[in-house]
Amino acid sequence: MKIALSTSGETLEAPLDSRFGRAPKFILYDLERDYFEVIDNRQNLDTSQGAGIQSAETIARSGAACLVTGHCGPKAFRVLSAAGVSIYNCGEATVADALKAFREGALKAMDSADVEGHWI
Amino acid sequence: MILAVASGKGGTGKTTVAVNLASVYGAPVQLVDCDVEEPNSHLFFRGTVTERETFAIPVPHVDESLCDGCGECGRFCRYSAIVSFGSNPIVFPEMCHGCGGCMEVCPRKAISEVDKRIGEIESTRLEKITLIQGRLDIGAAMAPPLIRAVKARLQEGLPAILDAPPGTSCPVITTLRGADLVVLVTEPTPFGLHDLKLAVEMVRELRIPFGVVVNRMGIGDNRVHAFCAKVGITILLEIPDDRRIAESCSRGELVVDALPEYRSLFATLLWNIRELRGMEMGVSNVRSAN
Numbered sequence: 489m490k491i492a493l494s495t496s497g498e499t500l501e502a503p504l505d506s507r508f509g510r511a512p513k514f515i516l517y518d519l520e521r522d523y524f525e526v527i528d529n530r531q532n533l534d535t536s537q538g539a540g541i542q543s544a545e546t547i548a549r550s551g552a553a554c555l556v557t558g559h560c561g562p563k564a565f566r567v568l569s570a571a572g573v574s575i576y577n578c579g580e581a582t583v584a585d586a587l588k589a590f591r592e593g594a595l596k597a598m599d600s601a602d603v604e605g606h607w608i
Numbered sequence: 609m610i611l612a613v614a615s616g617k618g619g620t621g622k623t624t625v626a627v628n629l630a631s632v633y634g635a636p637v638q639l640v641d642c643d644v645e646e647p648n649s650h651l652f653f654r655g656t657v658t659e660r661e662t663f664a665i666p667v668p669h670v671d672e673s674l675c676d677g678c679g680e681c682g683r684f685c686r687y688s689a690i691v692s693f694g695s696n697p698i699v700f701p702e703m704c705h706g707c708g709g710c711m712e713v714c715p716r717k718a719i720s721e722v723d724k725r726i727g728e729i730e731s732t733r734l735e736k737i738t739l740i741q742g743r744l745d746i747g748a749a750m751a752p753p754l755i756r757a758v759k760a761r762l763q764e765g766l767p768a769i770l771d772a773p774p775g776t777s778c779p780v781i782t783t784l785r786g787a788d789l790v791v792l793v794t795e796p797t798p799f800g801l802h803d804l805k806l807a808v809e810m811v812r813e814l815r816i817p818f819g820v821v822v823n824r825m826g827i828g829d830n831r832v833h834a835f836c837a838k839v840g841i842t843i844l845l846e847i848p849d850d851r852r853i854a855e856s857c858s859r860g861e862l863v864v865d866a867l868p869e870y871r872s873l874f875a876t877l878l879w880n881i882r883e884l885r886g887m888e889m890g891v892s893n894v895r896s897a898n
Contacts, residue, residue, distance in 0.1 A: 538688030538703060545682070548693050563700055567691055570698050 489519050491590060492552035492573075493583050498526045500584040506558025509540030515583050516550050519591075540564035540605070547573055556586050562601040577602060609885060610768045612787035614811075616803025618774035620793045621823040621847065624857055625877070626771040627652040628864050632874045636736050638768040640761075642783040644727060644742035644754045649771050651860045653739060659731040663742070665706035665753050666721035672696045674718035681710035681719060706753055727754045729761060738763075751779040759786070776810045784811065789885050790818040791844060791877075797828035801835060808841065817888040819844040821877065842884055845877040 494511035495502045505511035514527040527550060532539040544564040547555055548571030555568060556576045568575055576595040580586040589595050613626040623641075627649050630639040641649040668681070668690055675696050682692040689703035690710050701724050711719040726748040732739040742758040744751055751773070759782075762768050772783040784790060790811050794804040804820070811818045819842040822832055826849035836843055847853070856866035864871045 541688040541691055541700065541703070545688075545691055545693060563703075566700075567698055570695060571693060 489554070490516055490550070490552045491519065491554040491556060491587075492516050492527070492547050492550060493555075493586055494557040495583050497583075500524070500582070500587065502583050504556070504558065504578060504580055504583055504586045506579075508555070508557040508560050509543045509564055511543070511557070514543075514547065514550070516552060517587060538563075541567055544568045544571070544573075547571075554590070556590055556595065559603045560598060560601055561603050561605045563605055565598070565601040609789065610762070610770065610787045611881060612770040612772050612784050612790045612816075613793060614772035614780060614784060614790055614807060615774055615793045616776055616805070616807035616810075617794065617800055620774075620795050620800060621821075622774070622793050623648055623652075623771055624823070624853070624863065625791060625793050625821055625847075625874075626769050628862055628870075628874045629878060630737050630769050631862050631864050632871060632878055633736070633767070633769075636738070636766060638738045638740060638762060638766055640758060640768055640770045641739070641741035642755050642758060642770050642779070643773040644744045644751050644758065644779070645773065647741040647743055650730075650732065650739060650741055652862055653732065653734055653737070655732040655734045655739070657730045658733045659729075661729050662725055663727050663729055663754055663757050664723035664725045665704065665750065666708060667701040667704040667706065667724045668697075668699055668710050668719045669722045670697050670699065671718045671720065674716050676716060676718075678715060680713045680715060684709050684713045702747075702749060705750060726750055729754075729758055731761065738766075752782040755779055755782045759783075776806045780810070781814070784814055784816060787816055789881060789888070790816050791821055791881065792818055793821045793823055794832055795824045795828065796822055796830065796832045798831065800828065801832050804832060805835070808839075817884065819881070819884050821845045821847065823847045824849040842880075844880040844884065845873065847873065 493515045494505040494508050495515050496505050496512045515524050517524040532542050540561045540563050544567035554574045556578050560575050575598045578586045578595055613622045615622050630637050641647040677694045679692045681690045681697055687703050689700050691698045727744040730741050740761050742754045773779045792807050794800040821844050825846040853863050856863050
């Protein structure tokens with residue numbers, strides 16, 4: 489199973505980014521193979537609208553079954569839910585800590601968006 | 609002549625200039641409030657709305673029995689208003705600009721359009737002024753389609769004064785397109801100058817002749833004047849920083865009615881605008897003759 493984590497860096501020691509839609513990068517971690525790749529999300533940093541939707545599409549296409557991030561808005565939540573991706577809120581500081589919390593079952597899956605959408 | 613009153617900075621006096629100019633216009637004139645997110649020109653006139661119509665934009669509706677999840681619609685939409693990844697598309701009507709592109713590119717003709725109301729257009733007939741205004745619904749975010757619809761109500765051949773929204777983004781561009789001349793209202797402060805420069809860049813990009821009105825003369829400094837002199841921008845009018853002007857506006861009264869001594873000031877502005885317009889037309893005639 490692969491899980492995606494929002495981050496500003498490219499290593500497991502990098503900070504977990506609390507923003508989902510405008511996170512600079514995602515780490516896609518393969519739990520079976522203990523291996524990860526980095527997905528660049530730079531193209532969504534400057535969009536005026538729809539960053540959450542496009543980031544959600546990126547995650548859906550990456551094959552991730554779960555997403556671990558700080559917060560998730562209503563539009564991203566709709567897209568991720570439709571794609572069958574479970575979303576986990578996490579307040580941990582680094583990607584490694586978030587991964588550890590996920591493995592230990594300490595994170596709870598969200599059943600709705602936890603922040604308001606922007607603009608609209 | 610279609611005259612647009614705009615500004616980079618908000619609160620510089622666009623509506624004050626637009627409504628008072630309409631009032632001293634003399635001949636029948638259309639006053640169009642294009643600030644559809646918060647139209648306020650109507651506050652200065654006592655009239656009843658003679659026409660009211662709702663305005664809707666077309667948004668996609670997907671027939672799921674026809675959709676095979678090919679994703680063409682989502683790839684086409686640059687606003688992420690429709691998303692599809694091998695499944696039935698998800699539609700976000702609030703993001704949709706109503707271009708109809710997803711419907712065109714769908715190979716299975718699974719997408720049709722349904723109307724989504726985003727606001728209203730109101731017309732009020734006064735003695736010499738016809739006031740037309742758009743009013744965007746609360747929660748709706750797409751100002752430009754409504755502004756285009758409001759401008760489409762303009763009667764050709766009749767002069768018009770467009771009261772633009774503040775700033776330099778899409779709603780302002782939509783308002784200014786097609787205008788013959790733009791009046792940029794600013795104030796003589798560092799903020800005023802900063803945003804005036806942005807507005808000047810915008811109207812130059814749009815290639816519309818323009819002049820500047822400096823409102824609240826007496827506050828701030830002389831950098832707006834220095835800037836205009838340096839780059840050769842005509843200052844059409846200076847309005848003094850007179851507390852009574854603000855007071856009359858706060859009561860919903862036209863300055864030219866509440867303070868008759870200012871009538872000649874706005875008449876001068878009209879004169880200067882016509883003169884600038886004449887000069888610009890002369891220049892363009894010379895250009896086309898060459």
